[in-house]
Amino acid sequence: MTAPTTFAPTRPVQRRSTSLLGSLYAGNARSVMHRGLLATKSTNWLVVMSGFFEPIFYLLSMGIGLGALVGTVETSTGAHVPYAAFIAPALLAVAAMNGAIYDSTWNVFFKMQYAKLYEGMLSTSLGPLDVALGEISLALLRGALYAGGFLIVMQVLGLNLAWTALLALPAVLLIAFGFASLGMAITSYMKTFQQMDWINFVMLPMFLFSATFYPLTVYPEPIQWVIQVLPLWHGVELVRGLTTGALSVAMLGHVLYYVVMIAVGLVFTTKRLRALFLD
Amino acid sequence: MSAPVITANLLTKKYKEVAAVDGISFEVAPGESFGLLGPNGAGKSTTMRMVGAVSTRTSGDLSILGLDPNDHGPEVRSQLGVVPQQDNLDMELRVRDNLIVYGRYFGIPNKTAGKKADELLEFAQLSDRAKAKVDDLSGGMKRRLTIARSLMNEPRILLLDEPTTGLDPQARHILWDRLFRLKEQGTTLVLTTHYMDEAEQLCDRLVVVDKGTIMAEGAPAALIRQYSTREVVEVRFGSDRNAEVAERIRGIGERIEVLPDRILIYSENGEAELQKITEMGLEPITSLVRRSSLEDVFLRLTGRSLIE
Structure with missing residues (x-):
């Protein structure tokens, strides 16, 4: 048996333009995403499915159950909506967030610290931005999957009050992208399991207090400011405006918040991957 | 080229x-x-x-x-x-x-x-x-x-x-x-x-x-030629006796290296050197004559063995 041809002495080395992104990006993030899909398909699609139901359980217990006692709630634009229709968009944003965070934090942490996956990827012609974009897209996809399913559940339960609910789909993509990007950036700086627990420590209160289950106005003003600095509130407000049909200019601000979040996450993830694996 | x-x-x-x-x-x-x-x-x-x-x-x-x-x-x-x-x-x-x-x-x-x-x-x-x-x-x-x-x-x-x-x-x-x-x-x-x-x-x-x-x-062979002899005799007298025996056999071969567990004698003709040792009345626990290797080159260059 002969060895396969591996040697091509005359093949010219391709020079890409030596732009700023030259050593960071090979334009092949899709191969990283393809890898992620293949790995998910063969090993942990069941785990992926389990995360889907969490916000649905919240919607059923709080929205339907508690909603019977609460009646209607006033949104930030002054509209009165049934309680279930008030929390459903918030839980939709949470679904997008959860999906994105699962993949971009714990899964990334494992791949980075134990599986040495990125080390292998970065010894190929991929650049750190390819890896960051590919992994973040994968997390984004999971967020979109959860949110898409949740949006259908909302439609079935009659909780989408306006046609603008259709726009909630691109909105949740944006939210998932933001959380995936920032989640991976933060995870890339984590070294131990204890540090990873800090992420959970931030996530749970953010989920409970970001005007998810009641309007922001119940808080004293200083606490409102704190909530408004955190990302989830912007997502909740954005989606709630779209599904209830109460649009406002402030929503553009929420969009901008996520655009910045995505950019910051990508920059830091790329920087960190380069520092870790291409020192 | x-x-x-x-x-x-x-x-x-x-x-x-x-x-x-x-x-x-x-x-x-x-x-x-x-x-x-x-x-x-x-x-x-x-x-x-x-x-x-x-x-x-x-x-x-x-x-x-x-x-x-x-x-x-x-x-x-x-x-x-x-x-x-x-x-x-x-x-x-x-x-x-x-x-x-x-x-x-x-x-x-x-x-x-x-x-x-x-x-x-x-x-x-x-x-x-x-x-x-x-x-x-x-x-x-x-x-x-x-x-x-x-x-x-x-x-x-x-x-x-x-x-x-x-x-x-x-x-x-x-x-x-x-x-x-x-x-x-x-x-x-x-x-x-x-x-x-x-x-x-x-x-x-x-x-x-x-x-x-x-x-x-x-090249491996050239390095061995340059830094070592053709053959090496490895003898063991037990870890507490190696150093003492090494003193007595100084002069045998071109060069002697004493490692904690054995003595190495570098020579063009290993068998002949081994015979000299036994003729001195010394009986090694084990003895081995082999060709020089890169290990010997490394030992010569650094005074240490490769695998520590």
């Missing part, structure tokens, strides 16, 4: 103030099989990482296929095959998928990658394991899969960092055979090792590295 594919000039890598690689210079010609031989911590892996365009140098010059890896990381890496010291196979993917996915990292289309994967599975003698989980492979098989993976992009240079460390003798021989085929076919190989037999089998030329610097350079 055609232009070198790798040129390193005073290549240096410092971590904080400690120099892991301290001003080494070498060239590798196309089709050549080049080795870095040295103990653990000599700076071999750091050198390999710089050549592999995954580590930036602190100072000095480095050119891979005419490109500076600091500026052209992805382009340089697209021409290299890398077998890292520790396997970093994708445990979440099956054997064949490991190859295909890796090929796609280089931008190779799915279909082409599939064909290439089947070809390389056969080369790595893993065709019947195509659908197996990576975890279920033996150490030697994982290593062969890693080598197959490194060939997916038809690299012009193959970098192997300690390719057979941790493998049993049989698995090593299978691996050597595969690497030898690549070499015969003209692939440029750059490998690090601390096994002298591996270096002797696979390397056309090598540098002996210690503490981040090059101690000697040449």
Whole structure:
């Protein structure tokens, strides 16, 4: 048996333009995403499915159950909506967030610290931005999957009050992208399991207090400011405006918040991957 | 001779103030099989990482296929095959998928990658394991899969960092055979090792590295001729007597090295020297006459043995 041809002495080395992104990006993030899909398909699609139901359980217990006692709630634009229709968009944003965070934090942490996956990827012609974009897209996809399913559940339960609910789909993509990007950036700086627990420590209160289950106005003003600095509130407000049909200019601000979040996450993830694996 | 594919000039890598690689210079010609031989911590892996365009140098010059890896990381890496010291196979993917996915990292289309994967599975003698989980492979098989993976992009240079460390003798021989085929076919190989037999089998030329610097350079046989004698006598008198006996037999052979567990006598004719020792009335517990190896070269150059 002969060895396969591996040697091509005359093949010219391709020079890409030596732009700023030259050593960071090979334009092949899709191969990283393809890898992620293949790995998910063969090993942990069941785990992926389990995360889907969490916000649905919240919607059923709080929205339907508690909603019977609460009646209607006033949104930030002054509209009165049934309680279930008030929390459903918030839980939709949470679904997008959860999906994105699962993949971009714990899964990334494992791949980075134990599986040495990125080390292998970065010894190929991929650049750190390819890896960051590919992994973040994968997390984004999971967020979109959860949110898409949740949006259908909302439609079935009659909780989408306006046609603008259709726009909630691109909105949740944006939210998932933001959380995936920032989640991976933060995870890339984590070294131990204890540090990873800090992420959970931030996530749970953010989920409970970001005007998810009641309007922001119940808080004293200083606490409102704190909530408004955190990302989830912007997502909740954005989606709630779209599904209830109460649009406002402030929503553009929420969009901008996520655009910045995505950019910051990508920059830091790329920087960190380069520092870790291409020192 | 055609232009070198790798040129390193005073290549240096410092971590904080400690120099892991301290001003080494070498060239590798196309089709050549080049080795870095040295103990653990000599700076071999750091050198390999710089050549592999995954580590930036602190100072000095480095050119891979005419490109500076600091500026052209992805382009340089697209021409290299890398077998890292520790396997970093994708445990979440099956054997064949490991190859295909890796090929796609280089931008190779799915279909082409599939064909290439089947070809390389056969080369790595893993065709019947195509659908197996990576975890279920033996150490030697994982290593062969890693080598197959490194060939997916038809690299012009193959970098192997300690390719057979941790493998049993049989698995090593299978691996050597595969690497030898690549070499015969003209692939440029750059490998690090601390096994002298591996270096002797696979390397056309090598540098002996210690503490981040090059101690000697040449073909294995030439290095042995230059730094050692033709034969070596190894005698053991027990660890508490070796030093004492060594004093008494000074003058026998060209040179004597005393190691904690044995005495080495360097000579052109080992049997004759061994006879002199027994004629002195000394009876070694064990004795062995062998050809000089790179291990002896290293001992001569550094005063230490390779595997500590």
